[in-house]
Amino acid sequence: MEKVKQLKIPEADPHFYLPENIILNLDRLEKLSKKHPVNVLIVGKQGCGKSSLVRQFSARYKRPLATFQMGLLSEPGQLFGEQRLRAGETYFQEFLFPKAITTDGCVIHLEEINRPEHPKALNELYSVLSEDRSIWVDELGQVNTANGLVFFGTLNEGPEFSGVDQLDAALRDRFYTIHLEYLPNIVEQKILTLKASVTEEQAAQIVSVVSGLRSNPQDPMTISTRHSLMVAELVSAGATIREAFIYSLQINREVLESVLLSLHLSQEEVEISHENGYSAF
Ligand SMILES: Nc1ncnc2c1ncn2[C@@H]1O[C@H](COP(=O)(O)OP(=O)(O)OP(=O)(O)O)[C@@H](O)[C@H]1O
Ligand SMILES: [Mg+2]
Known part of the structure; x- marks a missing residue:
């Protein structure tokens, strides 16, 4: 029979940064969770560190x-869990x-607590997240929640997500809320510099381009921390700043060139491959 996997404490990331007031509040919530389970909603744009926050809280x-x-x-x-079939017999596989x-x-x-495929899929959570902290499951009987639980819901907010699946008000009412912004x-x-091993100068250049693209008046782009890290990793693997942006983002070349120009980064033009040249790969 499939074994339910062991739950592990995640590894600490020494380079995960949060505003101090959020750290203070997480400390408070952790303390509270020793009295009764606590539910915390982390709201923020894509790639701003929501999942990392939850992992690092656990660590x-x-x-x-x-x-x-x-x-x-x-x-x-x-x-x-679900009913399964083995050797002609059904059994309940607990998840x-x-x-x-x-x-x-x-x-x-x-994760993505606002986007279940089925609107009623979260119904069973209500009793787990609210005061009764206990739920009846036909196949398992009465399941009472353990001590010291912390539930984190994460939810993406941003223009791409607005209005899609807003979290049900009754569910939201059960959570403390933390808004996480880009750094x-x-x-x-x-x-x-810490995570992608670029130099301080390279990091400064990447972040200026990122911030130029984010605040570009014609067509402001959402660029996540995840994506700046991807750009930086390409740079640390030898790409120029220009190449790294071209290969990391779906980007309007004119906008990129104008941002690079405004930062005087355009001289470092390096052709992406030999001019007009193709080589066997
Ligand atoms: N505050 C931060 N400090 C350090 N690294 C960060 C921070 N925020 C994000 N990152 C890095 O960016 C990447 C993406 O972060 P994460 O997956 O936590 O974002 P997310 O908000 O959960 O994304 P999604 O919206 O796609 O679920 C990870 O590699 C993470 O380490
Ligand atoms: Mg996530």
């Missing part, structure tokens, strides 16, 4: 982490969720 307080993709749920009941909610101190990450330039630069 910081040495708690096991279990992550669930709510976007994949297509019907109620799917979190707990990770019942194990997570009965593990003391577990951090439970509900200030100076911190983003530091992270690029």
Whole structure:
């Protein structure tokens, strides 16, 4: 029989940065969770560090982490398990969720909590997240939640997501909320040097281009921290700043050139391959 996997404490990332007031609040919420389970919603644009925050919360307080993709749920009941067939007999295969909610101190990450495929798929969460903290599952009986649980819901906000699947007000009402923003330039630069091993100068150039593209009046782009890191990694692997942007983003070349020009970065033109040349790969 399939074994439910062991829940692990994630590894700490020494280079994950958060505003101090958010750190303070996370400390408070962790303290509160020792009295009763706590639900925290992390809201922010794509790639701003939501999932990392949840992982690093678990790492910081040495708690096991279990992550669930709510976007994949297509019907109620799917979190707990499913009926399966073996040698002509049906049996109930229990999933990770019942194990997570009965593990003391577990951090439970509900990813994309606003986007289940089926609107009723989250119904079973209500009782787990609200005061009763207990749920009846036909195949498992009464499941009571463990001590010290912290539920994190993450949800993407931004122009691409607005109006798509707003989180149900009753569900949202059960959560504390933390808004996570993209990092200030100076911190983003530091992270690029630490995580992607670019030089300080390269990091400064990348972040100026990123910020030029983000605030470009014709066509402002959303560029996530994840994406600046991808650009920086290409640079650390030998690409020029221009090449790194071209290969990382779906970008309007004119806009890129004008941002590069305004930063006096255009001299470092390096042809992407030999002029007019093709080589066997
Ligand atoms: N504040 C930060 N400090 C350090 N690294 C960060 C920070 N924010 C994001 N990153 C890095 O950016 C990448 C993307 O972060 P993460 O996956 O946590 O974002 P997300 O908000 O969950 O993205 P999505 O919206 O796609 O779910 C990771 O490699 C992460 O380490
Ligand atoms: Mg995420």
